[in-house]
Amino acid sequence: MTPSDYASMLLRSLGCGELMIWEDNRSTESLWQESGGMWLTGLHNGPPRQCSAPVASAMRGAWLALCALHPGKLDPQFDAHCLLGERAALANLQRAGQISAGGAAHLLQTVDGWLALNLAREDDWTLLPAWLEADVGDLQHLRTLLTLNETENLVARGRIMGLAVAALPKRRPACSFASWITRKRLAPPVATLGHRPVVLDLSSLWAGPLCAQILQECGARVIRVESIKRPDGARFGVQSFYDLLNGGKESVALRLDTQHGQSCLKDLLASADIIIEGSRPRALENMGIDAASFIAQGQSKVWLSITGYGRALGNRDWIAFGDDAAVAAGLSNTIDLPPVFCADAVADPLTGLHAAVAVLQSWLSGGGELLDVSLFSVARSIASLANLAKCEQDNASAPMPMDADDISHIQRPRARAIVSEAVALGTHTDAVIEEFLGAGQRYSRADAR
Numbered sequence: 001m002t003p004s005d006y007a008s009m010l011l012r013s014l015g016c017g018e019l020m021i022w023e024d025n026r027s028t029e030s031l032w033q034e035s036g037g038m039w040l041t042g043l044h045n046g047p048p049r050q051c052s053a054p055v056a057s058a059m060r061g062a063w064l065a066l067c068a069l070h071p072g073k074l075d076p077q078f079d080a081h082c083l084l085g086e087r088a089a090l091a092n093l094q095r096a097g098q099i100s101a102g103g104a105a106h107l108l109q110t111v112d113g114w115l116a117l118n119l120a121r122e123d124d125w126t127l128l129p130a131w132l133e134a135d136v137g138d139l140q141h142l143r144t145l146l147t148l149n150e151t152e153n154l155v156a157r158g159r160i161m162g163l164a165v166a167a168l169p170k171r172r173p174a175c176s177f178a179s180w181i182t183r184k185r186l187a188p189p190v191a192t193l194g195h196r197p198v199v200l201d202l203s204s205l206w207a208g209p210l211c212a213q214i215l216q217e218c219g220a221r222v223i224r225v226e227s228i229k230r231p232d233g234a235r236f237g238v239q240s241f242y243d244l245l246n247g248g249k250e251s252v253a254l255r256l257d258t259q260h261g262q263s264c265l266k267d268l269l270a271s272a273d274i275i276i277e278g279s280r281p282r283a284l285e286n287m288g289i290d291a292a293s294f295i296a297q298g299q300s301k302v303w304l305s306i307t308g309y310g311r312a313l314g315n316r317d318w319i320a321f322g323d324d325a326a327v328a329a330g331l332s333n334t335i336d337l338p339p340v341f342c343a344d345a346v347a348d349p350l351t352g353l354h355a356a357v358a359v360l361q362s363w364l365s366g367g368g369e370l371l372d373v374s375l376f377s378v379a380r381s382i383a384s385l386a387n388l389a390k391c392e393q394d395n396a397s398a399p400m401p402m403d404a405d406d407i408s409h410i411q412r413p414r415a416r417a418i419v420s421e422a423v424a425l426g427t428h429t430d431a432v433i434e435e436f437l438g439a440g441q442r443y444s445r446a447d448a449r
Helices: 001-012 028-035 054-071 078-093 124-131 139-148 151-161 207-217 239-247 257-271 281-287 290-297 323-328 345-365 375-384 388-393 429-438
Strands: 103-108 114-118 166-167 181-185 198-201 221-225 250-254 276-278 304-309 369-374
Touching: 001 054, 001 345, 028 054, 054 078, 054 345, 078 239, 078 345, 103 139, 103 323, 114 151, 114 323, 124 139, 124 151, 139 207, 151 166, 151 250, 166 323, 198 207, 198 257, 198 281, 207 221, 207 239, 207 276, 207 304, 207 345, 221 257, 250 429, 257 290, 257 429, 276 345, 281 388, 290 304, 290 369, 304 345, 323 375, 345 375, 369 375
Parallel strands: 198 221, 198 276, 221 250, 276 304, 304 369
Antiparallel strands: 103 114, 114 166, 181 369
16 A cells, blocks of 8 residues: 555545645555664564555555645655654664563463563552462563463453553454544534644653644644643653654643642643643543533634543553554554564554544644544554555565565664754743733742642
8 A cells, every 4th residue: 555545545534535645656565664663573583574564654644644634834755654763763772572662562472362561650560460360570470470361361350450451363454444533523613724723732652742743843832731740751761752752842730639730721721722632531530621521612622532442431441552552453463473563662653643634634624523543543444454455565566575684675763853852841831821821820839839
């Protein structure tokens, strides 16, 4: 599938397939080799692996969809497929097969299959004894214990306990473009032509901030809102990657465990045009914040919810990160055995780019919508095209077989130049509060204690 084909299909899924799309007819295979994603896919002591899903073509195609929606704002020649390798390039990550490039996620065998377990948070290891009903020493001991248990039971128990755990599907994904977004219209659209939107970005890590950054490139004003007690964990990771995603954005920090901080957040949400958040729905609901109510009250407002598995009852509380969500979606099934992780947290950049397409299309069409986009649904939609991409490769001229010792044509991950550094947490708090909530509403240092 070429990027232009994917862009057309993506726009049709949003009801706007009549737009002019910049032509890019490069193959799925060549883009994967260029993206840095292939370099990151495979066993540590083996060659990079091909992926039959059009992961890189989807990245490039989503970018062309953005260019078609907002012509003149973005460079259609930008190699968006190389976003797959940006974090790895800046953090010097390498492929590690059944350990994710970032090191936190693991593909592990059970008595009847495989599962992905992401131990990204400090307290995840403390949950393992209760999960397995046994003391867990080290990673090797964990592997041994898992081979005594069934996948389905492990995943069900782990999700209840708040672990990011997912089963590797036993079948390859079906050959069709699976749904990747759920849209709910909650207010009538209002013309937004010529109005620069204010984006309130409550998200963290990779997918949400990437979406907000792309909207910033399209001309939006982006204000990041973080908890003083629990700021974006990416701030404590690779600084250059954080700067890459968050440079140029304003920063507001609030005490979200206090009534005053929550009140300020609600006022900011009411004033924003576009809201991006990456929390499980109950996190905001516990603060009395209901997305549907805010959309219904605000003209042309767009609310983007990025979650692991969507907002629907039953899976709205499941935890997911980019690596394990991609496994659950079937992307590891599109790579030859034995199973390995696909690229680096691949569901994150895929979701960030696709979410930007959805938000921009909704905003330009008048807003009034709640957009439900999950890491799982986006990755699944790409995995579902794997068989189609393979058929296209079979019908084309057969590619030269790859020599396991010759990987010179596979490009290493690379990153864009950092234009500006991200500001310190809370740099613009008082100025933004006063601007949107009125004079005398400064969120002082005393309030933050």
